[in-house]
Amino acid sequence: MSRFTPVIWPKVVLFGDSITQFSFQTGGWGADIANKLQRKCDVVNRGLSGYNSRWAKILLPRLIDSQNSAENRNIAAVTVFFGANDCALEDKNPQQHVPLQEYSDNLKEISRLLTSAGVSADRVIFITPPPLHEPAWEKECILKGYPLNRHNSVAGQYAQACVQAAAQCGTDVLDLWTLMQKDGQDYTVYLSDGLHLSEKGNQFVADHLWVLLESRVAHLPFILPYWGDVDSKSPESSLLCDQ
Template sequence: MAVGPAHDPRASSCQRADTNNILTPPQLLPYPQIVLFGDSIIQGATDVSSGFSLQAALQAQVVRRFDVVNRGFSGYNTSNALSVLPHIFAPPTPGSPELKYLFILFGANDACVPLPTNFQRVPLDKYRENLTRIVNHPNITAHKPRIFLITPPPLDQIRVTVLDMANGHPAAARHTKVSAVYSEAARQVAAANPGVTLIDLHKAIMDRAIEKTPGFNPNPKGPALGDPEGGRRGYLEHLLPDGLHLSAESYRIFYDLVRPHVGTEWAGTRDEERAAYVLPDWRDAPWLEEDAHLKGKSL
């Protein structure tokens, strides 16, 4: 995917680096990549100001094995994503890093309702089509990555209405019920495309909100939390502070959904702690052979 130095096709990202040949002759070793591709929810995964960063947590999980690359674009919908995709994901070449994992999250902007003050909406059928085109784009599939499609999170329309009208919109630009329909469409796309794994962020966040809202009994036919018809935000006010974007707690929920899928290549292997390092652990580093007195000692 991304720009990078020459990749040694003999090396597998699931194996420890070849300690005998890694320095002779010198060669640059690009790290395989985990790419987060989406809208402002993904862009915000870099933020540490609230005390938790999904991207930092994921990078810590795979440090020395993968680079976690953020390609989040605030305000983008799936049509925008398709326009920029060829500029972000190039077909694999001998000089580019491997794209090993791809996490895709779009839909919060596609699900905007028609307003004269907002132009982000993508009709539902087009949204499905766009997601399908993204997960099957040849620039992506050529890398043979593991692809994860994430449902857009729920919406607190009660909070969104206040902020949208304060920002000059005649009404809320997003509706709770509409956002839920787009999340269901993402589930359908994941189910219809073999090799695409669903991560249901919408359900996980809503489940937490229901669990933490005393006295709220969800009814599949009734209004959800955040829906003006029910008039109750409940715990969504802690999970979606502005009604749309995730709090630190929500990003932790998001990370807990992602974490089990990453690192399965080396889980349970011998020397799991340092398996699949791109560059060897100091105890295995070939240059230590020249310093025999250091062997077995901590630095």
């Protein structure tokens, strides 16, 4: 039997809460990134609806094995997108709430865990929670039988903590909370229910994230030959050789 080298796709890992989990829906920001990276990179969705940074920190070693350094070298980038649940008000939603200082510490620990697994800080992008539209989110809360459990001003505090943690860890950061409200623009168009992203919000995230992500994946080659370059008389010579 002839021997050949397996084809290995680099990875971009999206790690976060529901805003990440839902990003592979039609028009989602994760789907947009995956489309841009066809035949160059696998985009892996590790979004976990309802999760906070406390749970993420505990779970991360099960998602990215620190002992598998060879595989982790193929990780081109990791996005870390938590905070929308951490910033829930403690008295209204104690299960998801994480105190501000602990949230900051958790992000730093996530960065440390990634580094120890062989994913250096320059391959990590923190993403802050987006702004919150309280009237719309309150309607969602009431429908589920509980009072408004988040405030935009509090989400802003967590966004600021995320930006500061990124600076201390040496990672890039996408500050959605600030960008979506820049120059007094109507940020509500970016939200579907006051908390999660609308179609415009998903496109906003995709466009701004790509600015940060592109430099990390620009060097990645097109995987396997273009069909027109395959030798039709001897396809094995094209398809089983190292690029």
